[in-house]
Amino acid sequence: MNKIHQSTKIHSSARIEPGAVIYENCKIGRNSIIGANAVLRPGTVIGNSTIFGTCSVSEGDNYIGDNTTIHAQCHITAGMYIGNNVFIAPFFCQANTPNLLQGENVKYGSKPSLSHTRLEGFIEEGVVIGVGVIVNPGIRIGKFSKIDMNTYVTKDVPANSHVRSGKEIVGRIIGTTDGGI
Numbered sequence: 001m002n003k004i005h006q007s008t009k010i011h012s013s014a015r016i017e018p019g020a021v022i023y024e025n026c027k028i029g030r031n032s033i034i035g036a037n038a039v040l041r042p043g044t045v046i047g048n049s050t051i052f053g054t055c056s057v058s059e060g061d062n063y064i065g066d067n068t069t070i071h072a073q074c075h076i077t078a079g080m081y082i083g084n085n086v087f088i089a090p091f092f093c094q095a096n097t098p099n100l101l102q103g104e105n106v107k108y109g110s111k112p113s114l115s116h117t118r119l120e121g122f123i124e125e126g127v128v129i130g131v132g133v134i135v136n137p138g139i140r141i142g143k144f145s146k147i148d149m150n151t152y153v154t155k156d157v158p159a160n161s162h163v164r165s166g167k168e169i170v171g172r173i174i175g176t177t178d179g180g181i
Contacts, residue, residue: 011048023060035072047084065125077137083125089149091132094121124159 004010004022011030016022019037026040029048034040038052041060046052050064053072058064062076065084070076074092082088122140123129129141130149141147142159151165 017054029066041078053090077120079120080123081121082123083127083143085125086123086127086129088123088129089131089133092129093134095135095137 002016002018002020002022004016004020005024005026007024008022008026008028010016010028011032013030014028014032014034016028016034017036017038020034020039022028022034022040023042023044025042026044026046028034028046029050031049032046033051034046035052035054035056037055039057040046040052041058043061044058045063047064047066047068049066050068050070052058052064052070053074055072056070056074056076058076059078061078062080062082064070064076064082065086067084068082068086068088070082070088070092071090073090074088075094076082077094080094120137121135124141124143126144127141127147128145129147130151132150133147133153134151135141135153136155139153139156141153141157142161144159145157145161145163147153147157148162148164151163153163157163
């Protein structure tokens, strides 16, 4: 059974799958799909023809553009801007507090709004993000960039970039403990 707040605006052609929880002041565009057991916290805006995957979470005050796919089990922190024609593979995680290293935490209800001058991050138009990518708070990923799977993004990515994780060699020998064989 879905739980949808009465102030949410859902286009008549949008599809909400079973178990979705949609909080107040959300907006879901035409032909969009909200996956089973997905959670949209207050103020999430989903564009047209966009898929928000099964068991994914939008922490609220987010804008997710048109023709964007956010696969299953992704975490979109509060205050994110995600552009049009973006593809995000499963297990994406946008870290959600820039002050975490100082031992501070964002308390529910004190999240930035889209009208706020500081958003938690930007994923611009046409970006492709692979499986298992983690992005630090406040990062901007420029237009038409590609982020390979299992990458930990710690700084801004210029437009049209290709970012690799450095984990491409599996089982590489880094030395021996017994003087070799």
